[in-house]
Amino acid sequence: MPFADTSPHEAYTAAVERVAGRALGVLMDAGGSVVPAGFAAPDPHPAAAGDPDADLPGLRVLGSDAFAPHILRGTPLPADQAEAAARAFAAFPPDSLGATPETGWIITWQDWATARTLTRFGLTVDVPRPGDGTQVADASTWQSWSVRMAQLSSLALPGLDGPIHAAARRNAESLARGAARAMLRRDYRTAARIARWLAFVAVDGVAFPLELAPLLRHVRLFGGGSTRTVLDTRIAQHVTGLAS
Known part of the structure; x- marks a missing residue:
């Protein structure tokens, strides 16, 4: 866990915000590295240096939204982000996301959207078939x-x-x-x-x-x-x- 002074929930929330920030940077033509000034609060929990998996929770939760800006702007998805998305699926199966019999179908559809989006970048991820x-x-x-x-x-x-x-x-x-x-x-x-x-x-x-x-x-x-x-x-x- 790269956030020694935060709870897992805080760490995952911070990861989601970081990944969203990168996606927003792509969408706003800021190169995907920063959030344009004035659009969102700064990240209070920056990722630990050298931890390649620090943002996996964010990629897993955001799903297709993490890659949507590349589709909307027609920019290539960096290979390391595509590979990280595949690792996120392995590291966080649906039951780790709080799926219940009542809500599991939502995660199945979200995963379908992520898999279909990644297919457009040449990456195949096996997910359950939605209903x-x-x-x-x-x-x-x-x-x-x-x-x-x-x-x-x-x-x-x-x-x-x-x-x-x-x-x-x-x-x-x-x-x-x-x-x-x-x-x-x-x-x-x-x-x-x-x-x-x-x-x-x-x-x-x-x-x-x-x-x-x-x-x-x-x-x-x-x-x-x-x-x-x-x-x-x-x-x-x-x-x-x-x-x-």
Whole structure:
């Protein structure tokens, strides 16, 4: 453990923020090495020098989002990052991520998205086959449904498609309601992740009763300094081509 003075939870959270920072740097054309000034708080727990596995928890949790900026900007994925992603799968199997019988399907779909994304960079990772998406087929209870979709936001990327994406297209109004509810509750993390889906369906020409650009700006301004949340908003912006 590279963080002798922190708990495992703090160490993993710091790793997620670091990996998100690198991804954000790629997306903002900063070379992937730093977070552009003013976009997120500095990392209070920098990785230990010489520890090649310090960021594996961050790669495992972020999944496809760690590599999405390379797809969106058309830049190659460094070989060491691709290899680290494969090691992250081996080091952190699904049961280590807190999967339960009720939530295991979410991790299975997240892993599917990561594996499909890595395939575009020539790396094959074996993951379980996801189901048919029945857990999000019914959006009648839009409050809980939109939260589940937020948990699946790493699937809202160009080049990925399936039953989860079809559910998003069918229920864009429920997504808009969920985003508005999250904003009213100041749950900016959830709002940003639902906005990812709104951006995805907007590109397909699906209309919804919400202006996405001001929502994304508000989340970036008041989202609490989380690099991961900023990354979500910037991915949504790049997917739709919205101005900053």
